[in-house]
Amino acid sequence: xxxxxxxxxxxxxxxxxxxxxxxxxxxxxxxxxxxxxxxxxxxxxxxxxxxxxxxxxxxxxxxxxxxxxxxxxxxxx
Amino acid sequence: xxxxxxxxxxxxxxxxxxxxxxxxxxxxxxxxxxxxxxxxxxxxxxxxxxxxxxxxxxxxxxxxxxxxxxxxxxxxx
Numbered sequence: 001x002x003x004x005x006x007x008x009x010x011x012x013x014x015x016x017x018x019x020x021x022x023x024x025x026x027x028x029x030x031x032x033x034x035x036x037x038x039x040x041x042x043x044x045x046x047x048x049x050x051x052x053x054x055x056x057x058x059x060x061x062x063x064x065x066x067x068x069x070x071x072x073x074x075x076x077x
Numbered sequence: 078x079x080x081x082x083x084x085x086x087x088x089x090x091x092x093x094x095x096x097x098x099x100x101x102x103x104x105x106x107x108x109x110x111x112x113x114x115x116x117x118x119x120x121x122x123x124x125x126x127x128x129x130x131x132x133x134x135x136x137x138x139x140x141x142x143x144x145x146x147x148x149x150x151x152x153x154x
Contacts, residue, residue: 001113006132013131036078051130054090055083058149069146072135 011048012074017060018046020071024064034063088125089151094137095123097148101141111140 021031021042028046032039035056044050052060061068078086098108098119105123109116112133121127129137138145 001132001136009132009135013135051132053128053130054134055078055086055128057131057134058086058090059078061149067146068149069144072138072145 006051007048010051013071014046014048016071016074020064020066021046024066026064031060031063035059083128084125087128090148091123091125093148093151097141097143098123101143103141108137108140112136 021028026034028042029039032042035042037056041050045052045056057068057071061071098105103111105119106116109119112119114133118127122129122133134145134148138148
């Protein structure tokens with residue numbers, strides 16, 4: 001996987017997170033508070049700037065009451 | 078999420094990855110080669126030692142031809 005593909009995946013993933021967060025009625029601040037992270041971290045994940053981890057992914061899915069798979073339902077390329 | 082829970086999630090996740098990798102007939106070396114990472118990285122993920130990233134997760138699922146959600150089908154606690 002080259003760097004361009006990584007960037008595409010992170011931007012798609014972040015966009016999907018933003019979409020699901022809004023659909024579940026969470027602000028970035030509410031999600032950040034539930035996860036115990038800075039609001040800026042949520043913002044950076046949603047903009048595809050950071051490559052978040054398995055445990056954060058797990059915690060996000062649990063907090064939003066969604067399946068982890070939903071965060072990966074995007075087309076790349 | 079406290080540190081103990083993170084460790085439990087990473088160990089469960091790693092065990093599930095190992096199970097799915099073997100079910101798909103991949104050695105750690107084959108998976109590592111497909112992903113372009115060191116074999117020791119696969120070993121560390123499977124032992125729950127490292128908290129891998131969204132892009133590696135995506136690449137693993139794509140390589141093993143599984144749904145990302147399958148990697149999270151475990152009980153914690």
